[in-house]
Amino acid sequence: MLVAEQKEGSGVRAADTVLAALEAVAWAREPIGVTQIAQAIGATKSAVFRHLQTLMERGYLTQDADSNRFRLGPKAFLIGHLAPPAWDVARILERPMRDLRDATGLATVLSTPSPRGALVVATFPGTHAIEIGVRPGSELALHASAQGKIFLAFGPPSLTDQVLAVSRQAFTDRTITNAAALREELSRVRMRGYAVAPEEALLGINALATPLRDHRDAVVGAVALVGSIQHLAPQPAPGLIDAVSRLAEEGSRLLGHGVTDRSPPGKRQNRPQDGTAS
């Protein structure tokens, strides 16, 4: 074992497992049993069982009296509704996102940055016969999704370094795994102001994403269109780019971007970085 290979090194194992179990229940749209949870998160039944007890004791889960299956409980609900309204972009953007979906027929996705990837917060599936969508809760790889590249391109450079430090998984043969190539792609994204990821996460699928900025100009999310490469070419139609950009701008405006922007320049969190010294 030469390489440190820090995958999960800093965290607490039992704590990570309990959160994984919680998520397994959350992502399932119907009550789910111990065995399914165990194999979903790759742990043994007995371990999961004890963790589920912990979650029940604290009210995050409830166990159906006669089926012995688990569903989310009141504490989970409460925690989510105590979360800062900043994440309520989902609600704010619900209408315009649906409109964009209806106008383009493509799946519309709202993501937010998370250490493991671009967390899908809200989605509106496409309207074509072959429906393409993304499940809320999914975490899209930062290097292989349009949203992820947005976060890498406009987010803190430490995030990029983190991603470049470990080897990137190749989901398809179009996935950009080379570090230099990825850096180049990111500077291209910065120039264009939008990101695409043709067949980088899944063959036949492309995505087009633009950044959401808050009142402090920090990128806090991304809106994206996802669809077949038939409807969403590697070089998307200008109309689509405009539409997504407008949606992102509207969302940013609703987040306070551009208003009361009186923070003295240079006082932002834009630590000098390297200015893309590449």
Place this chain on the structure above:
Amino acid sequence: MLVAEQKEGSGVRAADTVLAALEAVAWAREPIGVTQIAQAIGATKSAVFRHLQTLMERGYLTQDADSNRFRLGPKAFLIGHLAPPAWDVARILERPMRDLRDATGLATVLSTPSPRGALVVATFPGTHAIEIGVRPGSELALHASAQGKIFLAFGPPSLTDQVLAVSRQAFTDRTITNAAALREELSRVRMRGYAVAPEEALLGINALATPLRDHRDAVVGAVALVGSIQHLAPQPAPGLIDAVSRLAEEGSRLLGHGVTDRSPPGKRQNRPQDGTAS
């Protein structure tokens, strides 16, 4: 094995700690630091620190870039909004609860049963000069709160046994700690249909609660008025009782109570169990 004596024995310590840390952040209405969290949940700084890393890795928390303080993250938001809409009673009852508060001037509280107590889901503080309220997230003792007694009186008998198995804490000298007296009080609650808890949790404060029932006739929550014993006597004014009862009935109706109530009697969740062999 007569008594199970399960205080915290069955859970996983690290898992419990990480959830406690998550809650500490959630209940704080502003970003909070490691030290405060540690002493809030009674753990050492270093342990809490590692747990916070786990929570960040999974996106439940975000760390403010320059203050190093923690706030709830997107995953917490998402989990809460994936919770079954049953807990959305809070939203459904928002209007009527506010109306009741305005009509009575007393704090209106919505609670739901949880193993540790009556979990406060939503509150509207009273309107008197001396404001009395309950913080969302608080877990009121089952034996010393009006809401808790509702859950004991109308919930599964196993819950009552559980509470009676351990010694009850006396918050004031009015708190009912004696097992027989509590059983008696519960049957009184069942007869009346409402519960009060004059000065049982806090001197000078009383509460008046009625049960919320879902479509299967199970008690899934309680609405309560909380206020000074000046405004809320140990034997509350009939008008107040009526008002709370009406609110609870309206809430129950919104939860589907009374419609398609065709479940055969005796088929409910009253499994014989061992009948309290102790």
Place this chain on the structure above:
DNA sequence: GAACAACGTTCGTGTAGCGCGAACAATAAT
């Protein structure tokens, strides 16, 4: 109705991973 399968739950064991306390670093306050 017996045999089977699958599930939730319990139990014992070895070890690694956790909690602890103290040291270190970085900031803020005096």
Place this chain on the structure above:
DNA sequence: ATTATTGTTCGCGCTACACGAACGTTGTTC
């Protein structure tokens, strides 16, 4: 500068966790 308080890291010892297998129960199949 000095002090105090914070966030972060380190090393150690022991606990309390993950594992695997067994148990009890439910539901399914022929």
